[in-house]
Amino acid sequence: MSAIDPILLSVLRRRFKSITEEMGLTLLRTTRSPILSEARDFVTGLYDAQGNMLEQTEYIPVLAFALQPVCKNIVAYFGDKLYPGDVILHNDVFSGGNQLADVAVFKPIFFENQLVAWAACKGHQADIGGAVAGGYNPQAREVWQEGLRIPPVKLYERGELRQDVWDFVFANIRLPIVQDDIRAEIGGCTIGERRLMQVFERYGIERVREHIDALYDATEKQMRAEIARIPDGTYRGASTVYFDSIREASEMQIVVTVTKAGDEISFDYTGTSAQTPGFVNAPLNTTLSALLLTFLMLVDPDIPHNAGLMRPIHVTVPEGSFLNPRYPAATTFGNTLTGPHSDALFRALADALPQRVTAAWNRVLACNLVGHDPRFGRRYVDILFLSQKGGSGATYGVDGYDHIGLINCAGGILAQDYEMFELQTPNFLRRHEYWRDSAGAGQWDGGLGIYTEMELRGDNNMAIVYGDGVDENARAFGVFGGQPGAANRIEFVLPDGQGVTPRVKDKVENLPKGTVFRQWAGGGGGYGDPRKREQGLVRARMRDGLLSREKAMDVYGIELDGL
């Protein structure tokens, strides 16, 4: 007879989720960098003693699915030299990380002198050293030019701070707030540890372990049932990535072959372009994260996120391709490849899951601003989340989501509050509004993009631009007759009136005070024939100033009187 109590399973599932949410709240409340405290560019998670995922809170999913492999690496690396009170820091791309600026803290949890679990927090830090402040170097050709590599290293051992290690790490990072934000991550792990200890106290080690295994099995079963609903077959999809940041006019292909048989599914990326000489490469774990987060949108959104999830999914990514590059490739653009990657997946699965896929999401075109803030006499670094968040693709029966932002985050990332933004950086906002006509038309429209305009008021301003979606063919495509969303664009207008349009990966230096930054973040793709769209909805959008008369007539076929 099985000792598994199905009721305790339900209880633990919910409890683990609640703990990771509380860890997330801790980070949100205590971090300094606006990237974390305003935009929530972080994840929290719990793992079992071997490093298997128990549960996570994923404000930015593309980071989240790379924690489990790192946790496993850490377990293997330290072996029996792990003690209560240890705190381990990690960011290294070639031992499982996403991007050097995404720095994780892991804390082993001991109960009755046994390693029973791990708590982890991972957040996008405001700086990670390297050639360019802020962690994005579009000119990098190898990993060392991107920032400081931190393979697993103990910041604390048995509860004692290793001051020498701490000082070494932070001697290589420009901004002192990164120290504070790592402290906040440690605090988040401590909250996770305190709460999980209570679970072990209540139910005992053996009982919790058995039920964790059963929870993985239950999730696996749920995932298999979801996969079984997809028609058996082989499906292919592809998409193009524009410009590798080194070779002018370069184009890379993402090619995926999906084979679904019974309750298993495989994804084979054979045919994908070779690794690039620039930073447009995704570490393997980033590629796997991008696949998983897209696939999770195509199944029951309620499935718990734990190690059981991945069991029926098989992935082949050829080594040396730009989705699994060889050491020591530069890879900072890897997270940003999630957009085009999801395009290939949606294209592949559109016919198999016509009511579940979405049209394409707007591919992100991001811009970091770095400079000197004369008001407070300090350096500032910010990622312009507020101006980059475009629209998502429409799906059957539902319009896309306005201003949601990159698919990597699935709506978890927040635009900065305007007033906080003006306090945290010297720049002055002039406009931040929905962008008329940016949504891809369809029976269900794509989500709206936005238009942003601001005046740079710092000194020595530099902009790092990295993204996609500018090329006509990189617009968010529509499906089943839906139209594409508007393309992205960034422009700087210098004080003398001269306009500067950066390439999609670029570093623009010496932007003087008074420069105007303008960004159009595009809309999502539409679903179905726009002429079938409910007329009342078209007219409401026109009334709200979000749709022009011309587009209403030409694209939706609305007849308007009194022109």
Added chain:
Amino acid sequence: MFRIGIDVGGTFTDFLLLDKTGAATLYKTSTTPHDPAIGLLNGLQEMADAHAVSLQEFVRDVELIVHGTTVATNAVLTGNGMPTGLVTTEGFRDASQMRRGIREAQYNNRYRAPEPLVPRHRRLTVRERINYAGECETPLNTQEVCAAAKQLRDERVMGVALCFMQAHANPAHEQQAAEILRRELPDAYLSVSSELAPQIRFYDRTSTTVLNAYVGPLIERYLTNLSARLGELDFRGVLLIMQSNGGVASPQVTKRVAAGTLLSGPAGGPVAGLAFVEPHERGDCITVDMGGTSFDAALIFDRKPLVVTDGRINGHLLALPMLDIHTIGAGGGSIGWIDSAGLLRMGPASAGAQPGPACYGRGGEKPTCTDADLALGYLDPDFFLGGKLKLYLDKARGAIETHIAQPLGMSVEQAAAGMFSVINNHMAEGIRQVSVRRGYDPRDFPLVVAGGAGPIHAAVLATELEIPLLIVPRASSIFCAAGMLLSDLKHDFVRTYTTPWATLSVKRLEELCAAMESEARATLQVERVPQDKQQMYFSADLRYVGQYHEVSVSFTAQELQKFDPDELTARFHARHDQLYGYAVPGAPMELVTLRLTAVGQTVKPQLPRMPKQPAGSDHAIKGKRRAYLPQSDDYAEIPVYDGDKLVHGNRVKGPALIEQATTTVLVPNEYDVECDALGSFVLSLN
């Protein structure tokens, strides 16, 4: 003379009437959603009839009415508010609809954002601009304000929100524009961000101001109408309105901050909790209220309910202080189901009142929490609502058999026990949200249990949380109405004072506190609160330099006399560690805001107390029933007591059931009960 607490709920309006001897009587009428004042007056009529006087004679004798209203809440939840407009800074008209671009359900591509309360064509902009430091960059274009006013007049809006960028740093443009709008739109309800919530964060302020403008005309009309009708009846007493912050306020103050009533209904609960722990000399407790569809939990520490300033209602942020009441979808009607992983789940879907649980026999086929409670022997099918509603055990068992037991390969008994356990764990999780997550240990707090379904579940979920003391008030369904009569007048004030803590000017702090205090005392004076009944509670929002969220640390008016920053420093570090797992003693801190909560003590009715009787309780035994006992995971014949016959001092040993018409208390083996002076059933771990 009478005092009346009135809680207008979704289905019923509950009244608690206290006469001058303190004797309490309960009344209940059906809520009249289109005009809640009708149901309210119907209740007063019933009371008049019961006292064999005319309505007017009765009302003339009422000295106090405290009223919780769901008018504002319902308007926001259903989107049926009045047409509302927004006047804002050019370039920023979409903030309230964008909600900073969040999608709450990350992986759900079918998730829809809440509809904006003000559609875009009524969000009008004018040229003006203040910068982060409060300096004018672009003067206010008054012609555009006039044009906006005209357009809003043409659109026949009833409420107008006014929110300009950085107005928290300098309200001059808002004041100027407000003057024009008041002149041009004299009949509209105007909500001005710098008056309502003068704090940084444009989205929070806009959203709050819009919510206030959206519900303002409704609240204004409702209260004016209610006051007029009471006036016609020659009402000479005081009418007070329950506020989201757990206090009460006069109709005049309520009309100004209408959004302060968005949590008016449940806000009475936590205060009531304090009254029921009072005989046990406790100033803290956790209150839970389990109704048909939802479960509310709140924590009271040191006589004060916890308050948040970033609550959300239907996805819209409200930056006004409101009680930290955590609501989850778990109630008697919560439906049990098996998910695709084969796990048993309860809720959040609910069978509601129609068709209701399977055991009601009204066509409900899905197994609910109430069905499980019946199958487990906790409910008497012939004594539900005192026998007014017959329950069908076979229908309950059938639904559980089909939907839970068979798929899980269990017996009906096991399945019902599983449903009971899963929903108890949901509720335990809800209690953790208001305790553990806020840095409090639930074991340190007595649990006060309200709501029809609560007392069946409370002891078992308290066991899960190791809570040693539970208090189940008699007639727990009028819990909130009781709380309303026991609430004080309460007003919140804010001042921004951003300074490094190390260079804090104590003089400046004292001046700002004094300014808030005089404003507070003026408000309380309008409400006729004598000086010696006014109390001031100060707090400072502190953070480490560079953080963007604060930790609130309180200090008393006495401490303000001899202000010691070091004492607050120590409190801040301790609280930061408690909340967030670490503190950095010695690290630079900064002050952001000073807050004052001003309380005007009301004269509280004494809840009637019973004289103490001997411990024996055999006189109350009704019989025995076979019921499930979770700890032993087995059924046993346990005694059933008539709760109405148990009086102060009577003791009951677990396991037992205590029945009243609207409430059943399950007393498991590990608890014993004693009835206290207020008649509450007090369960202690034995």
